Amino acid sequence: MARMSALQAFRFGMNIAVYATSSSTEPVEQMTPHVVRGGLDDEIKLIEFARMCDVITLENEFVDGNLLTRVREASGTPIYPLPSSFVQIGDKLTEKDTFKNAGIPVTPYAHINGTSDLERFGDQYGWPYVLKSAKGGYDGYGNATVKDVNEAIVAFDKLGGNRAQVIIAEAFVPYTMELAVMVARNATGYAVYPCVESIQQNHICKEVIAPARIAPELQVQAQQLAIAAVEAIDGIGIFGFEFFLTPDNQILLNESAPRPHNSGHYTIEGCVTSQFENHIRAVSGLPLGSTQMVAPAAVMINLLGAYNEGAHVRNPESVLSDMQSHLHIYGKSHSKIGRKMGHLTCLGHDIEETLSRARHLSKLVSI
């Protein structure tokens, strides 16, 4: 459980325990006396940990769903999202298949087994396209954009295609905007958040604008796809869905995240109930809270590391002195150039004014 969800659990009077790998120094480990160390594949340790807890939640989609099923059964402790949801989105190929089979438009993709598949995909969907390791990372790691068959062969190998890694190809969809929608869901229903606009830089989310600057009917369409997606995997907890909006106003599902998501950080101050609060509510059997925005506009900007050194916030005063702005620092001990170190959220009455204020403030503070 990560830091911002832990804050919400505390608010409801719960205590938290953290399962951490032996090498990790996650900030959330500083928020509890109960830290258990073990491998993410150490079934015995995981079961022991599960028995300490009343309920378990994960903010990591890289844990094996079948292992979670066994931990659930052996410990008797509920795990949310359900292990079966993790099985359904266990890797990028399975995930695409799951959502496509549920009738949700996804970007064209194919499982790549070798050179001939690489060539065929490019011929069918055009160059460039994107190669992804099915099990691979996030924020652009484990991805490669390839513009011809030679680049594709190199990238396929680099991503591990020749070393038994499952590799998928995805068509490079021209889009006019990236959208994202968070949905919380529990046993009795769902609560869907506004459709937001997500601005990426170097494959990393840089800015989120809520609501997205598109027609209301397109916003609703994205929300409906997000609801369909969460229902397709019987999702319990909070889920984030990222979409491409194409020039002809098609909305294609790009990625899913079975956890609080960067595109939902604006909800902390921007909505009646934050994504973290609804996450905790959903996994602990409490009713979901309102997802309504508390201001007409909210803009979130990630504070990416500007230095390679011990984390130290420079000039937080600039953000802290603005009464419509909110600063979050994640407590990571070291800054690295480009690493997500914190974020700021600005609220306002007008999107363009709020965006330019947020951009201005984000340039004044650095970590």
Next chain:
Amino acid sequence: MARMSALQAFRFGMNIAVYATSSSTEPVEQMTPHVVRGGLDDEIKLIEFARMCDVITLENEFVDGNLLTRVREASGTPIYPLPSSFVQIGDKLTEKDTFKNAGIPVTPYAHINGTSDLERFGDQYGWPYVLKSAKGGYDGYGNATVKDVNEAIVAFDKLGGNRAQVIIAEAFVPYTMELAVMVARNATGYAVYPCVESIQQNHICKEVIAPARIAPELQVQAQQLAIAAVEAIDGIGIFGFEFFLTPDNQILLNESAPRPHNSGHYTIEGCVTSQFENHIRAVSGLPLGSTQMVAPAAVMINLLGAYNEGAHVRNPESVLSDMQSHLHIYGKSHSKIGRKMGHLTCLGHDIEETLSRARHLSKLVSI
């Protein structure tokens, strides 16, 4: 540092350490791996603890200010509020003297040394009056209302007056309303919160209504007295001041608290910057945030223990389902009848509507 302030420290990326007595099981101990146990008078242990920290804050006014001064000097670690502030309000008699000498109207009081003083005070200010142990507790513990000299003699003894406890008498001031004002202050200035109305039951704060239902000029007057009071003790951090409003619209300072205060809990959702956030900002050298309310009305109701048993929240759904209401549970392991176990805050456009909604909801949930 208590639980709700710890949440704000985490938000700014700070880690926390807790100094706890050997017998304590404070919920905040569940929020960090760094708990040091020792007596509140164990100078060596306190210095050791101080050396672990970048800054220390207390949410307890019963620690000796002179001891804190020595800990500050030996460790080099800043302590806020300043040890000198704790000296100035070290007990109820010193506190009254401090504020009276600063020109702040306080309820009539006197140091009581024995039977003749008990009689003299009653003759001068009328019966009944209130006897208080100068070092004594909070929420009505350590107080006694006495209506004649015989009751006064019994209470004086019961409060420890014959066993070297300093006892003060306070005139029973007729009042039409109890008011409270929070003030945050750092090296560069202060931020004053709205003047609120506090409704007590059995000497325990039951409800807080923000803003108080009195004329704006009286609200401002209470705010000015609170600012004068915090300046009188060179207060750094967050401070709460409770006042009596008399039938002829005099405002008399009743009590002070050098810490986040129950009468400021409404600020979590009711103001741009909560009392806890401004507390952390003030003691860590960050600029203070806006104290402006985010809705025209806020009502906070304490959830007092309704059972003597392990803490278990009944029917939290009632509050959690109301989108203008917010539930806080403090994580205490045991419920005791009358013990503060959590609170709820309702926001609204109209004070009377918000108050009746909050009262209705507070009857549906129990701990």
